[in-house]
Amino acid sequence: MTAGRGRRPGNIDTRAEIVVAARAVFSEHGYSEASMRAIARRARVDPALVHHYFADKAALFVETMALPLDPREIKEQVQDEGFSGARLVERFLAQWERGSDSGSPSFVGLVQAMAASPEVVDNMREFVTERIGLHGAPGDSEATQHLRRSLVSSQLLGIAWTRYVMRLEPLASASRAQVASWAGPNVDRYATGRLLD
Amino acid sequence: MTAGRGRRPGNIDTRAEIVVAARAVFSEHGYSEASMRAIARRARVDPALVHHYFADKAALFVETMALPLDPREIKEQVQDEGFSGARLVERFLAQWERGSDSGSPSFVGLVQAMAASPEVVDNMREFVTERIGLHGAPGDSEATQHLRRSLVSSQLLGIAWTRYVMRLEPLASASRAQVASWAGPNVDRYATGRLLD
Numbered sequence: 001m002t003a004g005r006g007r008r009p010g011n012i013d014t015r016a017e018i019v020v021a022a023r024a025v026f027s028e029h030g031y032s033e034a035s036m037r038a039i040a041r042r043a044r045v046d047p048a049l050v051h052h053y054f055a056d057k058a059a060l061f062v063e064t065m066a067l068p069l070d071p072r073e074i075k076e077q078v079q080d081e082g083f084s085g086a087r088l089v090e091r092f093l094a095q096w097e098r099g100s101d102s103g104s105p106s107f108v109g110l111v112q113a114m115a116a117s118p119e120v121v122d123n124m125r126e127f128v129t130e131r132i133g134l135h136g137a138p139g140d141s142e143a144t145q146h147l148r149r150s151l152v153s154s155q156l157l158g159i160a161w162t163r164y165v166m167r168l169e170p171l172a173s174a175s176r177a178q179v180a181s182w183a184g185p186n187v188d189r190y191a192t193g194r195l196l197d
Numbered sequence: 198m199t200a201g202r203g204r205r206p207g208n209i210d211t212r213a214e215i216v217v218a219a220r221a222v223f224s225e226h227g228y229s230e231a232s233m234r235a236i237a238r239r240a241r242v243d244p245a246l247v248h249h250y251f252a253d254k255a256a257l258f259v260e261t262m263a264l265p266l267d268p269r270e271i272k273e274q275v276q277d278e279g280f281s282g283a284r285l286v287e288r289f290l291a292q293w294e295r296g297s298d299s300g301s302p303s304f305v306g307l308v309q310a311m312a313a314s315p316e317v318v319d320n321m322r323e324f325v326t327e328r329i330g331l332h333g334a335p336g337d338s339e340a341t342q343h344l345r346r347s348l349v350s351s352q353l354l355g356i357a358w359t360r361y362v363m364r365l366e367p368l369a370s371a372s373r374a375q376v377a378s379w380a381g382p383n384v385d386r387y388a389t390g391r392l393l394d
Contacts, residue, residue, distance in 0.1 A: 167318070
């Protein structure tokens with residue numbers, strides 16, 4: 001989907017600046033109204049350069065949304081501290097809530113973009129499939145790893161939907177640590193526990 | 198939100214016909230383009246009668262969406278058979294998938310309407326809060342019952358989102374019984390299990 005992902009050191013800043021500009025334009029104008037041209041203008045680069053790094057608006061949008069799904073967060077947990085569903089939930093929420101302070105499109109923005117555009121849905125699915133990895137339990141087949149990923153996704157997205165879109169209490173107002181304590185054991189089962197009877 | 202909900206037997210059919218007409222109009226034109234007037238025309242009733250039964254378009258929309266969240270399904274389980282998370286998941290999916298054959302707005306339609314309209318979000322939240330009850334575990338406080346409801350909602354909505362909107366495999370193509378076997382124990386914990394350490 002994207003070309004030259006940080007492979008040429010001299011271009012890392014330009015690419016990152018485009019993402020920052022895109023985040024601002026999506027946030028201000030919404031997915032449908034944002035254009036690659038407007039993003040290029042905001043980043044003060046030639047539109048061709050935006051297209052060099054990103055296949056299309058949807059791919060760029062997914063990139064701006066990437067933070068809350070950053071696979072490094074998950075890998076870090078698995079490798080350094082052992083997997084904890086509660087910690088994953090808390091970090092997932094912290095990333096969305098950090099975003100809302102820094103002008104990043106919120107989860108509501110993501111939902112709106114996905115509802116409006118099959119291309120964004122396709123990009124999000126590819127993004128999750130390609131980049132999110134869970135180590136799972138010892139001896140897991142590849143099929144089981146995919147299953148764990150889709151189940152963990154279902155719980156994280158469901159929490160975000162209930163907290164940010166539906167705003168159903170007490171999930172909407174509870175602290176991140178509280179939500180993590182409630183949902184953590186469920187995420188643990190999906191990520192590392194026994195799934196089939 | 199609604200008046201005369203089936204209390205006068207002579208009007209039950211009229212009210213049901215309005216809901217059927219609304220479902221068709223929402224399905225064909227989408228939430229934003231559908232009007233109370235068009236729904237009245239489709240139902241062959243006076244627009245004032247639509248307003249008699251339904252406060253506004255959002256309330257009517259929630260009513261057309263009510264089937265997959267029918268609290269009778271949950272109560273029936275609790276009272277007749279004992280609660281089963283797997284059975285709840287399977288029925289929840291069956292109701293959405295039955296809907297897609299009969300012209301009922303799909304989950305994708307619900308997501309689009311919620312993304313487009315804060316009024317639909319408010320109505321959905323009220324609907325879930327007022328009408329969905331879980332018996333929970335013996336001795337649950339009212340606060341704990343609310344917590345169980347929001348957690349169960351997060352998992353059901355997350356599964357629907359992953360299966361119908363994101364279409365992430367294997368959740369997207371698995372049989373309803375398979376999904377129920379994977380997610381059922383997690384729903385059990387939210388509905389009746391220990392939530393706090």
